[in-house]
Amino acid sequence: MTVDQNYLEQAQECIAAGDLGDAILLLEEAVEKGHESVEIAKLLARLSLRIDEVRAFQNWCHEALRMDPKDIEVHRMMEAYFRENGRDWEADEVRAIADAIKT
Structure with missing residues (x-):
């Protein structure tokens, strides 16, 4: 198991226990220690988003795309957020x- 996978697993345990704040702190610690990954971002x-930190959501999406510009999942996450909030032109x-990446 890689270090980032270990952090992800521990974060999932925190999430399952309802400790979102602890999960965030754990993942941010991983990034601070140089163990950032697309999955962590x-x-x-x-x-x-779950704690209504929209700016942080966008920053982490952009960070994930910096690491892997072709990650369709990140584009879909952003599209869903924009659609749910009436920002259709940004979603489009x-x-x-994302569609250009797939082809």
Whole structure:
């Protein structure tokens, strides 16, 4: 198991126990120690939305895309957020990028 997988597993345990704050702190610790990964950034983005930290959600999505610009899941997460919040033009823009990546 890699270090980032270990952090992800521990974070999932915190989430299962209802400790979102502890999960976020654990994942941020991983990033601070140089163990960042796309999966950690995506989980931090999801958790940020769960605690209504929209700016953090967007920052973690962008960080994930910096590491892997072709990660369709990140584009879909952003598209869903924008659609749910009536920001259709932004959702359309993100979807177009994702569709271009798939082809």
